[in-house]
Amino acid sequence: MEFDKEINRHGTGSLKWDRFKGMDVLPFWVADMDFESPPEVLAALRERVSHGVFGYTIPPESTVCAVCEYLERQHGFTISPDWLVWSPGLVPSLNLACRAFAEKGDGVMTFVPSYPPFLTAPGYAERELLTVPLLPRADDSGWEIDWDLMESTVTPRTRLFLLSHPQNPVGKAFSKAELAQIGAFCLKHNLILCSDEIHCDLQLGESRHVSAGTLPSEVLKRTIILMSPSKTYNLAGLACAYLVIPDESLRNRYKREARGIITEINLFGYAGCEAAYRFGEAWRQRLLAYLEGNRNRVYQVLGRYSQIRLRPMDATYLAWLDVRGMDVADACLAFEKRGVGLSDGVQFGQRGFLRLNFGCPRAMLDEGLQRMERELSSHA
Numbered sequence: 001m002e003f004d005k006e007i008n009r010h011g012t013g014s015l016k017w018d019r020f021k022g023m024d025v026l027p028f029w030v031a032d033m034d035f036e037s038p039p040e041v042l043a044a045l046r047e048r049v050s051h052g053v054f055g056y057t058i059p060p061e062s063t064v065c066a067v068c069e070y071l072e073r074q075h076g077f078t079i080s081p082d083w084l085v086w087s088p089g090l091v092p093s094l095n096l097a098c099r100a101f102a103e104k105g106d107g108v109m110t111f112v113p114s115y116p117p118f119l120t121a122p123g124y125a126e127r128e129l130l131t132v133p134l135l136p137r138a139d140d141s142g143w144e145i146d147w148d149l150m151e152s153t154v155t156p157r158t159r160l161f162l163l164s165h166p167q168n169p170v171g172k173a174f175s176k177a178e179l180a181q182i183g184a185f186c187l188k189h190n191l192i193l194c195s196d197e198i199h200c201d202l203q204l205g206e207s208r209h210v211s212a213g214t215l216p217s218e219v220l221k222r223t224i225i226l227m228s229p230s231k232t233y234n235l236a237g238l239a240c241a242y243l244v245i246p247d248e249s250l251r252n253r254y255k256r257e258a259r260g261i262i263t264e265i266n267l268f269g270y271a272g273c274e275a276a277y278r279f280g281e282a283w284r285q286r287l288l289a290y291l292e293g294n295r296n297r298v299y300q301v302l303g304r305y306s307q308i309r310l311r312p313m314d315a316t317y318l319a320w321l322d323v324r325g326m327d328v329a330d331a332c333l334a335f336e337k338r339g340v341g342l343s344d345g346v347q348f349g350q351r352g353f354l355r356l357n358f359g360c361p362r363a364m365l366d367e368g369l370q371r372m373e374r375e376l377s378s379h380a
């Protein structure tokens with residue numbers, strides 16, 4: 001099986017692997033996968049290399065067309081090509097959005113736990129961060145939005161709502177009804193909705209993504225959607241992402257803020273994005289089946305230990321482990337000492353949780369889980 005192939009990433013400048021360079025620690029932290037990208041993407045990149053000329057590159061028409069067709073086909077979101085704004089990454093885009101759509105001192109709201117740049121972007125721009133905790137359901141069947149808390153947290157100076165959809169790290173895919181209510185909330189309080197949908201093509205099992213692009217027009221005109229093929233097709237190093245901003249004045253505000261800071265993006269990014277969207281679907285389906293197998297393995301193994309609680313996840317290859325039941329001062333460090341490198345929930349605004357990236361060959365995952373079991377059974 002293609003995803004079983006173990007590829008040595010040492011010496012490739014891998015952020016994920018070099019963090020534990022020279023140590024016997026397997027990395028399960030940052031969100032990239034240890035898989036090769038689809039063969040069709042590799043072929044497109046080789047072809048682009050063989051052209052041999054790598055000058056400044058504007059978005060190729062064929063890539064723009066592939067993105068428009070993909071959004072329509074995959075997410076029922078019909079766009080006009082001029083709604084697209086390209087970016088080398090969504091992190092800079094989140095930061096620019098805070099600057100473009102809020103003034104100094106204005107509020108930016110988001111759920112916690114949250115992908116860390118959602119929590120740092122407002123402060124970097126001297127905007128106020130307002131957080132609303134997602135609530136684990138009493139029966140542990142998932143996560144809920146506390147609508148009353150949303151209402152009591154929002155202020156007259158709040159301008160922007162940052163949504164990670166599906167949600168990193170809890171893996172929640174917001175339902176059509178929840179998304180509609182978030183949209184209505186933004187409309188009521190005059191907020192711009194920034195929906196980061198980078199994980200939207202990584203739905204596991206029966207779950208289906210509902211794009212913010214399908215929200216009613218009065219909400220869509222105050223919505224910006226952040227997208228990238230990078231998570232699904234493992235292309236983060238190609239630095240190619242894009243925003244869909246339907247409203248012209250919002251688009252211009254964003255572009256003004258990006259002026260002189262974001263220039264042309266990497267030409268290999270366009271080639272990879274286009275090939276992934278045009279030809280990557282069969283590979284993506286195989287990937288999802290493999291990730292489901294990995295997710296089940298994590299739940300099966302760690303589910304045996306009462307110190308860890310796991311709630312169902314709809315999407316992503318990131319498991320959010322509730323380790324508050326572990327009798328250790330620092331669970332992240334305890335697992336690291338056993339040779340397992342995880343992300344600490346503190347960075348996501350939720351102490352007592354760890355994030356485990358299972359986007360890796362099953363043999364590596366099994367080795368990591370065995371190491372975790374050694375730690376867990378030492379406290380049993």
Ligand SMILES: Cc1ncc(COP(=O)(O)O)c(C=O)c1O
Nearest residue numbers: 031089090091115164168198241
């Ligand atoms: C919700 C979310 N947004 C953005 C990113 C990063 O995007 P980029 O690599 O395009 O900056 C990640 C990466 O894990 C993510 O989970």
